[in-house]
Amino acid sequence: xxxxxxxxxxxxxxxxxxxxxxxxxxxxxxxxxxxxxxxxxxxxxxxxxxxxxxxxxxxxxxxxxxxxxxxxxxxxxxxxxxxxxxxxxxxxxxxxxxxxxxxxxxxxxxxxxxxxxxxxxxxxxxxxxxxxxxxxxxxxxxxxxxxxxxxxxxxxxxxxxxxxxxxxxxxxxxxxxxxxxxxxxxxxxxxxxxx
Amino acid sequence: xxxxxxxxxxxxxxxxxxxxxxxxxxxxxxxxxxxxxxxxxxxxxxxxxxxxxxxxxxxxxxxxxxxxxxxxxxxxxxxxxxxxxxxxxxxxxxxxxxxxxxxxxxxxxxxxxxxxxxxxxxxxxxxxxxxxxxxxxxxxxxxxxxxxxxxx
Numbered sequence: 001x002x003x004x005x006x007x008x009x010x011x012x013x014x015x016x017x018x019x020x021x022x023x024x025x026x027x028x029x030x031x032x033x034x035x036x037x038x039x040x041x042x043x044x045x046x047x048x049x050x051x052x053x054x055x056x057x058x059x060x061x062x063x064x065x066x067x068x069x070x071x072x073x074x075x076x077x078x079x080x081x082x083x084x085x086x087x088x089x090x091x092x093x094x095x096x097x098x099x100x101x102x103x104x105x106x107x108x109x110x111x112x113x114x115x116x117x118x119x120x121x122x123x124x125x126x127x128x129x130x131x132x133x134x135x136x137x138x139x140x141x142x143x144x145x146x147x148x149x150x151x152x153x154x155x156x157x158x159x160x161x162x163x164x165x166x167x168x169x170x171x172x173x174x175x176x177x178x179x180x181x182x183x184x185x186x187x188x189x190x191x192x193x194x195x
Numbered sequence: 196x197x198x199x200x201x202x203x204x205x206x207x208x209x210x211x212x213x214x215x216x217x218x219x220x221x222x223x224x225x226x227x228x229x230x231x232x233x234x235x236x237x238x239x240x241x242x243x244x245x246x247x248x249x250x251x252x253x254x255x256x257x258x259x260x261x262x263x264x265x266x267x268x269x270x271x272x273x274x275x276x277x278x279x280x281x282x283x284x285x286x287x288x289x290x291x292x293x294x295x296x297x298x299x300x301x302x303x304x305x306x307x308x309x310x311x312x313x314x315x316x317x318x319x320x321x322x323x324x325x326x327x328x329x330x331x332x333x334x335x336x337x338x339x340x341x342x343x344x345x346x347x
Binding site for chain 1: 236279321
């Protein structure tokens with residue numbers, strides 16, 4: 001299982017690298033050819049059933065993380081919030097969907113309160129372990145929980161830190177690696193909205 | 196002539212005072228530069244995730260001739276403070292506690308997102324942009340250095 005995911009991830013990275021060279025229009029690694037983003041149904045932090053397909057017509061930034069995370073996840077969320085601010089009138093056509101990798105600690109309320117701190121429009125998602133496992137697999141997201149005796153944290157969660165950009169037709173178009181600037185993200189969102 | 200000599204005297208006094216001030220502040224003393232914290236919310240605390248976490252970053256500069264190391268940190272804004280490191284492995288972002296961060300003689304270590312950070316666990320209040328948070332860094336040789344980290 002782990003090996004298959006690793007292989008999938010390696011393929012995604014190769015495709016992203018190759019695509020980036022062929023298509024300089026986007027600043028992130030692109031999927032070439034684009035494929036439909038696998039749909040899913042999870043519990044949204046807005047209290048409703050969250051289907052990805054609900055956001056057809058918008059560009060979706062799909063990220064994975066957890067609220068206990070102090071460094072990488074909030075950095076990504078701050079960048080996504082800053083990117084949204086740079087969109088101007090297009091901000092209505094951009095939706096951040098943040099799927100937890102830590103359903104044990106991230107309740108619907110926890111996700112809602114946490115994400116509101118970054119941007120009130122961000123929507124979190126959680127679900128049963130089976131539902132979430134299906135989403136992780138569909139998107140090649142790797143997760144591993146680890147406890148450290150040196151830390152007072154009960155456990156930390158290692159996880160894939162990239163963000164997918166999904167175009168208004170529901171196609172997976174780009175993979176944004178950790179650390180990409182808000183300007184670059186905004187640039188790519190605008191490019192995907194124009195098509 | 197007298198005026199010129201006076202000018203020279205005044206100039207040399209000013210220069211020597213300036214030089215000694217700089218000498219005291221930082222010939223070889225370890226410095227903590229550009230400390231900042233990521234804005235973070237205090238959570239309600241009714242979940243297993245505790246009351247929310249945050250991170251502080253800074254550049255540790257060691258102009259001295261001896262190896263030093265950051266070995267602990269404390270803050271009045273958090274229940275627990277630990278030194279952690281984020282790192283990437285096979286596209287996965289990992290995080291682990293580290294016992295210390297060594298700062299080599301004549302060198303510096305930059306703590307930054309996706310790398311070394313001081314993790315604040317169980318926040319006692321929101322870390323709001325524009326405010327500051329007090330952090331005390333404990334070094335093996337230099338001892339304690341307190342800084343105000345700007346919240347961004």
